[in-house]
Amino acid sequence: MSTRASLLLTGVLAFGYLFLYAPIASLIIYSFNASRLVTVWAGFSTRWYGELIGNEAIRAAAATSLEIAVLSASAALVLGTAGGFALARHRRFAGRTLFVFMTTAPLVMPEVITGLSLLLLFIVMEDWLGWPADRGITTIVLAHATFAMAFVAIIVQARLAAFDRSLEEAALDLGARPWKVLLVITLPLIAPALVTGWLLAFTLSLDDLVIASFVSGPASTTLPMVIFSSVRLGISPQINALATIFVAVVAILVLIAFWISLRRSKESGSPS
Amino acid sequence: MRAIVNPRPGARLAIAVPFAWLLLLFLAPFLIVAGISFGESSIGIPPYTPPLVFSDGIVPTLNVNLGNYALLLGDSLYIRAYLNAVEFAAIATAICLALGYPMAYAIARAPRTWRNPLLMLVILPFWTSFLIRVYAWIGILKTNGLLNNLLLASGLIDQPLPLLNNLFSVEIALVYSYLPFMILPLYATLERMDPALLEAAADLGCRPFRAFLTVTLPLSLPGIAAGCLLVFIPAVGEFVIPDLLGGPDTLMIGKVLWDEFFTNRDWPVASAVAIAMLVLLVAPIALAQRAIGRGVGAA
Numbered sequence: 001m002s003t004r005a006s007l008l009l010t011g012v013l014a015f016g017y018l019f020l021y022a023p024i025a026s027l028i029i030y031s032f033n034a035s036r037l038v039t040v041w042a043g044f045s046t047r048w049y050g051e052l053i054g055n056e057a058i059r060a061a062a063a064t065s066l067e068i069a070v071l072s073a074s075a076a077l078v079l080g081t082a083g084g085f086a087l088a089r090h091r092r093f094a095g096r097t098l099f100v101f102m103t104t105a106p107l108v109m110p111e112v113i114t115g116l117s118l119l120l121l122f123i124v125m126e127d128w129l130g131w132p133a134d135r136g137i138t139t140i141v142l143a144h145a146t147f148a149m150a151f152v153a154i155i156v157q158a159r160l161a162a163f164d165r166s167l168e169e170a171a172l173d174l175g176a177r178p179w180k181v182l183l184v185i186t187l188p189l190i191a192p193a194l195v196t197g198w199l200l201a202f203t204l205s206l207d208d209l210v211i212a213s214f215v216s217g218p219a220s221t222t223l224p225m226v227i228f229s230s231v232r233l234g235i236s237p238q239i240n241a242l243a244t245i246f247v248a249v250v251a252i253l254v255l256i257a258f259w260i261s262l263r264r265s266k267e268s269g270s271p272s
Numbered sequence: 273m274r275a276i277v278n279p280r281p282g283a284r285l286a287i288a289v290p291f292a293w294l295l296l297l298f299l300a301p302f303l304i305v306a307g308i309s310f311g312e313s314s315i316g317i318p319p320y321t322p323p324l325v326f327s328d329g330i331v332p333t334l335n336v337n338l339g340n341y342a343l344l345l346g347d348s349l350y351i352r353a354y355l356n357a358v359e360f361a362a363i364a365t366a367i368c369l370a371l372g373y374p375m376a377y378a379i380a381r382a383p384r385t386w387r388n389p390l391l392m393l394v395i396l397p398f399w400t401s402f403l404i405r406v407y408a409w410i411g412i413l414k415t416n417g418l419l420n421n422l423l424l425a426s427g428l429i430d431q432p433l434p435l436l437n438n439l440f441s442v443e444i445a446l447v448y449s450y451l452p453f454m455i456l457p458l459y460a461t462l463e464r465m466d467p468a469l470l471e472a473a474a475d476l477g478c479r480p481f482r483a484f485l486t487v488t489l490p491l492s493l494p495g496i497a498a499g500c501l502l503v504f505i506p507a508v509g510e511f512v513i514p515d516l517l518g519g520p521d522t523l524m525i526g527k528v529l530w531d532e533f534f535t536n537r538d539w540p541v542a543s544a545v546a547i548a549m550l551v552l553l554v555a556p557i558a559l560a561q562r563a564i565g566r567g568v569g570a571a
Binding site: 016085090105210 | 282285289294297300304318371393394396401402403404405407408451480481501511512515516526539542543546550553557558561564
C-alpha cells in the first residue's frame, strides 16, 4: 500500500474514533460541571452525583431494570444456547428453515414492531388463558428473553461451528454418557461464548426503551423509561452523571476481561 | 461419527424448546397484529374490537374493517413518514458504508496484535446506553451547544447554525448509533481475505487502486451487503432518534406507530402501520438472514 493511501486510512480511522468517543467524553466532562447549563463551564462539582443518588425514582427504576436484566439474560442464555446447538449440530430437521428465520429475524426487527406485537400477544393470552393477568416485570422479562435469545443463539452457533469435536468423541468412546459429555466437556469449552452471550443479553435488556414501554404495566418503570422522560424535557445534568457511571462500569468490566484474556494467553501460550 | 449426529432425546429438546418459544412469542404475535389491523378501534380496555368476534362465546362473526389501511393510503402524513423513513435510513446506510469501510479496512490491515483492541474500541460504545448516547448529541448540536460554540470561537461562523431537530441531527444520530453494525461484518470479510491475492495483482503490474477495485471490493461484497442490511432495517423503524433529535420535517414511520399507539390510543391503526412496515422490510430481512446465516456473524 502506498504511504499516501495508508496515511488517508489512518486519518479516517482517527476521525471515526473521534466521532464515536467525543459525545461520550462530552457527557463525562459536563457531568462534573457546577452549572445547570450544560455548555457553560462553571467549575468542578460532584453535585449532580449527589442529586442522582438522592433521586428515588431513578434508584427504584434502576433496581427494576437490573432485576429484569438478570432474569431475562439468564432465560435468554438457556434458550439461546439450546437454539445455538440446534443450529450448529442439526443440519436437517422439520421446520429448520423457519427456525433459522426466527432466530435471525429478531436481530434486525425494528423494536416498535416487536413491542407492539408482543403486547397484543399478552392481551390475547390474558383474554384466552387468564395469564399474564397483569403486565409488568414478568411480561418485560418474557419479551427481553425472546429478542435476546437470538443474539445468544448466533454467538453460540458461531462458537460451535469452530469447535473441535475430537474431545467429545474421545469421551464418548471412553464410555461417558452424552449428558455428561455436554456438562463436562462441551459447555466448559464454549464458556467464553456463554459469558459473552449472557452479558450481551443483559446489556440489551438494560438498554431497551421501546419494547419495555409497550409491554410494561403501571407498576414497572424501567431505567430507560425514566431517562427518556427526563431527556424529553431537555438537558439534565443528572443524566450526565448517570452516563458517566455507566461508562465507568463498562470500562472496568472491559479492563477485567482484557486482563483475564491476557493472563490466559500467557498461561496457555496461545490466544484463546 | 454418525452416533453423535443422531438426534437423542436431549438433542430433540434442544430443538423443540427454543422452536416452540419462538413460535409462540415471535411468530404468533405477527398474526395477531395482522388480525387486529383489520379491527376497529373502540372505547374500552383493550381499546379495539377484533375482526373475529364470538358472540355468546360460540357463533363467530367476521367483521373485516379495511378502514385502517384506507387511512394510511389516504392521508399524506403516513405516506410521507413512510418515505422519509426509507430515505433517511438509506442515507444513513450510505454514510455508514463510506465511513465504516475505510475504518474496517484500516483495522483489518493493522498489525495483528492491534486488531482486537481496535475492534474492541468500535464495539465499546455499543455497551453503554443507546438512549444516553443519542442524548449526548443534544448537548453538542443545540443552538448554544458545543459544536456551535466551537465554530463561533474559531471564527468560522458568526451566527449559530441550526443543527438540531432537523435532518442533519437525525442523520448524525443514525450513523452514530449504527456504525458498529456496518464495521463488524466488513471487518470479518476483509480480515479473512488472503493478502497474497493483492501481492499477485501487484506482481502482475496492477496499480494499488485498481487492485482494490478489481480484487478487494468484489471479495468484500458479502460484508457490504450484511453491513448495509444490519444498518438499514433497524434504522427504518427507528423511534428514539426522530423523537429526540428530529423536528416537524423529519417524521419517521416508527414514530408514527408509537404516537398512534401511545398518544392516539388507536391500536388498529398502529397495527396497520406495523404490517405496512413489515411488508416493506420482509425482503431485506430475508436477505439479512441469509447474510447472517452465511457466517458473517462469526466476528
